[in-house]
Amino acid sequence: MTTLKIAVIGCGSIAKHRHMPEYDALETTKIVAVCDIVEERAQVFGELYDAKVYTDYKELLEDPTIDAVSVCTPNYLHAPISILALEKGKHVLCEKPMATSKKEAEAMIAAAENSGKKLMIAHNQRFVRSHEKARQMIASGELGKVYSFRSAFGHGGPEGWSADGADSWFFKKEQAFIGAMGDLGVHKTDLLRYVLGEEFVEVGAFVETSSKEGDVDDTAVCVLKTESGVIGTLAASWSYVSKEDNSTIIYGEKGILRLEDDPTHSLIAQYRNGEVVKYELGGIQTNDDGGQRSSGVIHHFVNSILTDTPPLITGEEGYKSLQVVLSALESSETKQIVKIS
Known part of the structure; x- marks a missing residue:
C-alpha cells in the first residue's frame, strides 16, 4: 500500500481539529512534518504525530521526500506557500479563501499546471x-x-x-x-x-x-x-x-x-x-462538534492523488x-x- 508523506504548514485550530486528525485516521497517509512560526505550538504536534518540527516553511519544502502539504496559515500566506510547494513538487491542499487577489489565485493555478501536481482548495x-x-x-x-x-x-x-x-x-x-x-x-x-x-x-x-x-x-x-x-x-x-x-x-x-x-x-x-x-x-x-464529523476534504484530496484524478475543488473552482x-x-x-x- 502506498503511504503518502504529509506536511502540515500552520498549526492553528483548522490544522488541529480537521487536517491532522483526518490524515492520522487514514492508512494511506503519514504526517512527517509540521510547521508553525510559534515553535512551541509546532512542537506539540511534532510529538503527537512523531513528525519533524519546523518554524520556516521554506526549509520544510526543501525535503524531497514530502509528497503533499496542507496549507493552514493566515490567508495572506496561502498563495506564496502553495506556489512554492507546487514548484518543489508537492501536491497542495490549501485552506480557503485560496488567495487574497485574482492575481495570486491565477499564479497558484499556473504553478499547479506547470508542476503537474494537484491543487485543491478546502471547501468542505x-x-x-x-x-x-x-x-x-x-x-x-x-x-x-x-x-x-x-x-x-x-x-x-x-x-x-x-x-x-x-x-x-x-x-x-x-x-x-x-x-x-x-x-x-x-x-x-x-x-x-x-x-x-x-x-x-x-x-x-x-x-x-x-x-x-x-x-x-x-x-x-x-x-x-x-x-x-x-x-x-x-x-x-x-x-x-x-x-x-x-x-x-x-x-x-x-x-x-x-x-x-x-x-x-x-x-x-x-x-x-x-x-x-x-x-x-x-x-x-x-x-x-470538536471535529467529531469528518469534513470529507482530506479523504478526497488523498484519493485524488492516489488515483491521479482531478480533485472536486481545483484551483480553478476555488478561483x-x-x-x-x-x-x-x-x-x-x-x-x-x-x-x-
Missing part, C-alpha cells in the same frame, strides 16, 4: 450529504425551475475557535485581508455554485464591520444573480451570538429544499402538492468562488451592482 461544504443530495435533485429536474435561494453562514466569531482567541490573525487586515466574507462567505459562494450547477454573474453587497474590534468585515449580506436568472441572498457573519447558522433554502417551481435548517433532518423537501419528505443524512460539520467574494467587496465599496467576469 460540497461534501455534506444534504448538499450533495440537493445538487442531484436540482440537476435531475425534481425541483423544476429554480427561482431563488437564501443562504447563511454565521456564528459568534473566530475568537471562540482560533488558537489565538481575540488576538487572532482573523481580525488583522494585513494577515486576513478579509473577514467574515472570506472566512464564511466564500464557503457559501462555493456551495451555491455547486448546488445550483451554474455561475454567478452579478452581485450587490453590503459589507460592514459592526460587532468586532478589528479592521475587517464581520457582517455581510449579498444579493446574487446566476447566468440563468436565479436570484437570492447570501449572509456571512461573525455576529450570530447564539447557535451557528449554516442553512440554505432553495425555492423552485415544484417545491422548496431546506438544507441544514432543522436539527434532526438535514434536508427537508416541501413539494407544491403538499407532500413533505424529511431526510436524516447526518449533520454538517461545525466548530462546536471562481473567490471571484464572487472579491466582486462583493467591490460592490460594497462602490455602492454599485458588480458584474462578475
Whole structure:
C-alpha cells in the first residue's frame, strides 16, 4: 500500500481539529512534518504525530521526500506557500479563501499546471450529504425551475475557535485581508455554485464591520444573480451570538429544499402538492462538534492523488468562488451592482 508523506504548514485550530486528525485516521497517509512560526505550538504536534518540527516553511519544502502539504496559515500566506510547494513538487491542499487577489489565485493555478501536481482548495461544504443530495435533485429536474435561494453562514466569531482567541490573525487586515466574507462567505459562494450547477454573474453587497474590534468585515449580506436568472441572498457573519447558522433554502417551481435548517433532518423537501419528505443524512460539520464529523476534504484530496484524478475543488473552482467574494467587496465599496467576469 502506498503511504503518502504529509506536511502540515500552520498549526492553528483548522490544522488541529480537521487536517491532522483526518490524515492520522487514514492508512494511506503519514504526517512527517509540521510547521508553525510559534515553535512551541509546532512542537506539540511534532510529538503527537512523531513528525519533524519546523518554524520556516521554506526549509520544510526543501525535503524531497514530502509528497503533499496542507496549507493552514493566515490567508495572506496561502498563495506564496502553495506556489512554492507546487514548484518543489508537492501536491497542495490549501485552506480557503485560496488567495487574497485574482492575481495570486491565477499564479497558484499556473504553478499547479506547470508542476503537474494537484491543487485543491478546502471547501468542505460540497461534501455534506444534504448538499450533495440537493445538487442531484436540482440537476435531475425534481425541483423544476429554480427561482431563488437564501443562504447563511454565521456564528459568534473566530475568537471562540482560533488558537489565538481575540488576538487572532482573523481580525488583522494585513494577515486576513478579509473577514467574515472570506472566512464564511466564500464557503457559501462555493456551495451555491455547486448546488445550483451554474455561475454567478452579478452581485450587490453590503459589507460592514459592526460587532468586532478589528479592521475587517464581520457582517455581510449579498444579493446574487446566476447566468440563468436565479436570484437570492447570501449572509456571512461573525455576529450570530447564539447557535451557528449554516442553512440554505432553495425555492423552485415544484417545491422548496431546506438544507441544514432543522436539527434532526438535514434536508427537508416541501413539494407544491403538499407532500413533505424529511431526510436524516447526518449533520454538517461545525466548530462546536470538536471535529467529531469528518469534513470529507482530506479523504478526497488523498484519493485524488492516489488515483491521479482531478480533485472536486481545483484551483480553478476555488478561483471562481473567490471571484464572487472579491466582486462583493467591490460592490460594497462602490455602492454599485458588480458584474462578475
